[in-house]
Amino acid sequence: MSYAIIGFGPLGKALAKAFARSGIEVSVATTRNPESFASAAAAIGPEIIAKKLAEAVQADIVFLAVRFESHRDVARVLPSWKGKIIIDVTNAYGVSPEELGGEPSSRVVAQAFTGGRLVKGFNHLVSGVLELDPTVHGGRRVVFLASDDDSAATEISTLAQNLGFSPIKLGGLAEGGLLVQARGNSWGQLIFKDLVKFD
Secondary structure, eight states, rough: OEEEEEEOOOHHHHHHHHHHHTOOOOOOOOOOOGGOOOOOOOHHHHTTOOOOOHHTSSSSEEEEOOOOGHHHHHTTTTTTOOOOOOEEEEOOOTTTTTTTTTTTTTHHHHHSTTOOOOEEEEEEOOHHHTTSSSETTTEEEEEEEESSSSHHHHHHHHHHHHTTTTTOEEEEETTTGHHHHHHHHBBBBBTOOOEEOOO
16 A cells, blocks of 8 residues: 655645654655655655655555645646545635535545545644654544545544554544534634544
8 A cells, every 4th residue: 555645734744754653655745846845754754755746646545735725736637536545634714615515625625536535534633733643641642534435434544543543433524524624714623622542
């Protein structure tokens, strides 16, 4: 299984640190030339590989860690995302429900990634928390996942566990997914909730 993070701002770097901590290789890419951020990627760990966008999106599982407004630009890189899982880490704060056609923002993102299987996840924690070791006081930091594709959610749940987190599946995008999505100028009820699960 191959992984990529699209976007190398604070959120993309936080995700990269999670991969590096777990010793799992991941590609990172932006719209910029990879030479411009290769040293920053290497500084996180040898598992973090800077690539061109067109190369990175060949991965099996792709984290979409860009601004919501940029998701279509990423989606256009491939004619079809069939066989891939896209993890939507975006937050559509400030985007009106009317602009989204009344749909959850993740449904809008899913429509752009033709043929892909979308999971909403890893977006409810601010980057400064997400980048921390998820082992906390003997428990594990919680990440929420929502998807209309249960098998995709299960795959990402396993990945989250491998990254040290405790995944909690919320159900479909229109139900549980709304708990971790911004709508207009309001945040979902679970956004910013830094929870720890104890075994």
